[in-house]
Amino acid sequence: MPPNDILLSVRGLTTRFFTEEGVSYAVEDISFDIPRGRTVALVGESGCGKTVTALSILRLVPDPPGRIVAGSVLLGGGDLLKLPEPQMREVRGNRISMVFQEPMTSLNPVFTIGDQIAEAVVLHKKVGRAKSLDQTVAMLRKVGIPDPEARVREYPHQMSGGMRQRAMIAMALVCGPQLVIADEPTTALDVTIQAQILDLLKSLQDEIGMSILLITHDLGVVAETSHDVAVMYAGRIVEQADVLELFDNPLHPYTVGLFRSRPTLDHKGPLAAIPGQVPSPLAIPPGCPFHPRCPLSDGAGCVHERPPLEPKKEAGTPGHAAACWYAGRVAELRARQEALYKS
Amino acid sequence: MNERTREVGEMLAGPPRSYASIVWGQLRKRPSAMISLGGVLVLAVLAVIAPFIAGEVPIRWVQDGRASWPILRYLTNAEYSGMLALALALALPLTMRFVRPRAEAAGASPWLRAVAIHLGAWLVVTLTLLAVREPERRYGFFLERAADVESAWFPPIAWSHDPGYEELAHRDQPPSWRHPLGTGRLGDDILLRILYGARTAMTIGFVAVGIGSTIGVLLGSVSGYFARRVDLVLMRIAEIFMFIPTLVLIIIILAVIPASVPPLWAVVGVIGVTGWTGSYRLMRAELLRIRTEDYITAARALGIPTWRLLLRHAVPNGLAPILVGAGFGIAGAIGIELTLAFLGLVQTPSWGEMLNDGRQNLEFWWVWGSAGAIIFLTMFAYNLLAEAIRDAIDPKLKI
Numbered sequence: 001m002p003p004n005d006i007l008l009s010v011r012g013l014t015t016r017f018f019t020e021e022g023v024s025y026a027v028e029d030i031s032f033d034i035p036r037g038r039t040v041a042l043v044g045e046s047g048c049g050k051t052v053t054a055l056s057i058l059r060l061v062p063d064p065p066g067r068i069v070a071g072s073v074l075l076g077g078g079d080l081l082k083l084p085e086p087q088m089r090e091v092r093g094n095r096i097s098m099v100f101q102e103p104m105t106s107l108n109p110v111f112t113i114g115d116q117i118a119e120a121v122v123l124h125k126k127v128g129r130a131k132s133l134d135q136t137v138a139m140l141r142k143v144g145i146p147d148p149e150a151r152v153r154e155y156p157h158q159m160s161g162g163m164r165q166r167a168m169i170a171m172a173l174v175c176g177p178q179l180v181i182a183d184e185p186t187t188a189l190d191v192t193i194q195a196q197i198l199d200l201l202k203s204l205q206d207e208i209g210m211s212i213l214l215i216t217h218d219l220g221v222v223a224e225t226s227h228d229v230a231v232m233y234a235g236r237i238v239e240q241a242d243v244l245e246l247f248d249n250p251l252h253p254y255t256v257g258l259f260r261s262r263p264t265l266d267h268k269g270p271l272a273a274i275p276g277q278v279p280s281p282l283a284i285p286p287g288c289p290f291h292p293r294c295p296l297s298d299g300a301g302c303v304h305e306r307p308p309l310e311p312k313k314e315a316g317t318p319g320h321a322a323a324c325w326y327a328g329r330v331a332e333l334r335a336r337q338e339a340l341y342k343s
Numbered sequence: 344m345n346e347r348t349r350e351v352g353e354m355l356a357g358p359p360r361s362y363a364s365i366v367w368g369q370l371r372k373r374p375s376a377m378i379s380l381g382g383v384l385v386l387a388v389l390a391v392i393a394p395f396i397a398g399e400v401p402i403r404w405v406q407d408g409r410a411s412w413p414i415l416r417y418l419t420n421a422e423y424s425g426m427l428a429l430a431l432a433l434a435l436p437l438t439m440r441f442v443r444p445r446a447e448a449a450g451a452s453p454w455l456r457a458v459a460i461h462l463g464a465w466l467v468v469t470l471t472l473l474a475v476r477e478p479e480r481r482y483g484f485f486l487e488r489a490a491d492v493e494s495a496w497f498p499p500i501a502w503s504h505d506p507g508y509e510e511l512a513h514r515d516q517p518p519s520w521r522h523p524l525g526t527g528r529l530g531d532d533i534l535l536r537i538l539y540g541a542r543t544a545m546t547i548g549f550v551a552v553g554i555g556s557t558i559g560v561l562l563g564s565v566s567g568y569f570a571r572r573v574d575l576v577l578m579r580i581a582e583i584f585m586f587i588p589t590l591v592l593i594i595i596i597l598a599v600i601p602a603s604v605p606p607l608w609a610v611v612g613v614i615g616v617t618g619w620t621g622s623y624r625l626m627r628a629e630l631l632r633i634r635t636e637d638y639i640t641a642a643r644a645l646g647i648p649t650w651r652l653l654l655r656h657a658v659p660n661g662l663a664p665i666l667v668g669a670g671f672g673i674a675g676a677i678g679i680e681l682t683l684a685f686l687g688l689v690q691t692p693s694w695g696e697m698l699n700d701g702r703q704n705l706e707f708w709w710v711w712g713s714a715g716a717i718i719f720l721t722m723f724a725y726n727l728l729a730e731a732i733r734d735a736i737d738p739k740l741k742i
Contacts, residue, residue, distance in 0.1 A: 060640060064571075089646040090646065092643070092645060093644060098641070105636060106637040106638050106641045107638055108656055109660065110361070111656075120647075123646060171641075
């Protein structure tokens with residue numbers, strides 16, 4: 001990734017869940033950077049550890065059974081994982097905030113929208129109720145909610161899904177955070193509203209300049225909104241590049257499979273799925289976690305040695321890294337216009 | 344969105360409706376609930392202003408050309424306090440209207456401010472009364488002297504709590520114009536006893552259940568939210584309390600308390616302190632559910648501190664079953680007091696005491712009949728109300 005001014009730096013983050021059925025390796029040794037003012041997308045299927053990563057950054061992982069066992073999250077020179085809880089509360093909502101997936105359930109039903117948002121302001125900005133309400137109304141207007149003075153006194157059940165998600169975004173932004181973590185912000189919304197919300201996020205980023213960590217499984221959303229992308233599989237980052245490079249030149253077989261499985265308008269015949277199943281975090285295969293499903297797996301190195309995430313020479317840009325022993329082969333097959341997955 | 348669409352939308356949606364107002368709206372649709380609520384309110388009001396309705400102290404007394412208001416001297420501090428509480432509760436909407444403009448400008452809840460003001464006023468007055476006033480206790484012989492003075496305005500049911508010699512002639516009388524519900528063994532008026540018995544029932548009901556619910560809500564929310572070890576310990580403590588047979592404990596305590604402690608407060612105290620387990624379990628279950636809800640995680644993600652999260656964000660969402668439990672709990676508490684009085688363990692005027700008296704002379708049906716009827720009606724009303732609240736908070740109203 002382009003070495004801009006880096007806002008947040010995750011290094012070697014490892015989060016595990018210690019349950020009765022065994023240890024769940026939710027997030028395993030992941031590292032990535034979030035530059036100032038840019039959007040980084042964390043892509044992957046359900047269960048690959050994207051949400052746990054986000055929760056780990058904010059230290060919201062339920063403990064027990066979860067625990068961040070290793071790694072560091074560096075924000076402005078300090079490691080968030082080592083902060084005492086009161087200071088961590090200062091960070092939450094204030095310097096890093098989060099937008100959740102389900103707008104229906106992320107707002108407290110017994111409070112008005114105004115109450116909930118203003119509470120964050122009062123807590124972090126230490127202003128009085130009246131001023132906090134002014135800021136709330138201003139923020140609601142900024143996220144495109146019409147007639148915010150009236151909306152402020154409304155309850156969540158009186159608003160539509162799109163409106164609620166806008167209110168959530170307002171709540172996340174009202175204290176002026178440097179980073180907004182958006183966990184699948186549009187998954188629960190209609191397609192047309194999706195587009196509006198994504199546009200909103202982009203324009204807010206242009207205006208305010210905050211960084212966004214966008215968690216999604218939708219590659220289309222990624223293409224629309226992100227600058228840099230990290231692809232996750234089974235708790236690990238398997239490929240990392242800026243968005244144009246990733247879409248042009250994916251080097252990890254899993255990424256290739258993801259792109260391939262998307263239906264296009266002129267697609268005929270059955271959809272091409274990646275053969276096999278995503279492994280349960282309780283039983284992650286040794287070596288490369290993708291090897292049971294990978295067409296390039298050699299049965300030897302792929303099974304025994306975990307490929308490191310490192311920049312590949314086949315990449316078009318210097319920051320493009322992939323965790324595969326055979327990234328070169330992927331690039332070669334593409335150059336020869338040969339299919340990687342025979343189906 | 345253009346102006347016209349918005350206007351239509353607002354007309355359809357109506358003004359912002361809080362959770363409480365939605366529940367109230369549901370409740371209003373049910374006639375049985377409204378009647379029960381009305382009945383309970385009437386009983387509460389009667390209980391509070393009882394001395395003005397029935398008793399031996401006149402409201403106005405003119406003797407030797409001088410007018411006085413004896414009842415004001417004889418009312419106890421507790422009675423004044425109770426009347427003030429009732430008046431303040433009824434005046435709440437008025438105060439709310441008064442504070443609304445300033446409260447909303449500051450973004451605070453007018454309801455909360457009004458309650459705070461009233462609570463403060465009530466506390467100040469009550470404590471002042473307790474500190475400076477001693478009510479008149481000497482027997483005034485007003486009924487006996489009534490014929491000799493210029494004017495005496497007695498309460499509508501003017502009989503003595505402690506009937507004197509003359510009244511003995513009228514003992515064990517069935518209902519008549521003079522005594523609408525008849526008289527008891529000593530010539531005491533049954534209607535008067537019913538009225539004053541209502542006080543005991545209301546006090547036990549509201550105060551005991553109030554104490555119990557408050558303890559239960561606090562402990563239950565802590566238990567449910569933090570779970571694991573805290574919950575383990577608290578649940579075991581609750582189970583110990585659940586084992587305690589309340590009735591037996593009350594009897595024991597009544598036996599050992601010094602005579603200066605009014606037995607009614609001992610009963611109230613014990614019911615409150617042992618009865619918290621019901622609301623504890625309800626609150627705990629609700630919190631175990633609520634702690635997994637997204638809005639709690641979202642609030643934590645905003646940096647809200649834990650105690651605030653618990654009390655302000657989590658607890659209000661879980662209060663619904665507590666209301667239901669309280670309704671049934673009040674009926675239950677009245678039942679316990681009944682049992683004690685029936686066994687003759689509590690000396691305050693009470694319906695249970697009347698049942699006991701009536702039991703010994705079943706042919707004087709008006710004694711146990713009136714008590715039985717009012718007990719039945721009261722408990723029926725509370726049960727109906729509790730059921731109605733339970734239906735009103737049904738998820739079907741969660742939009």
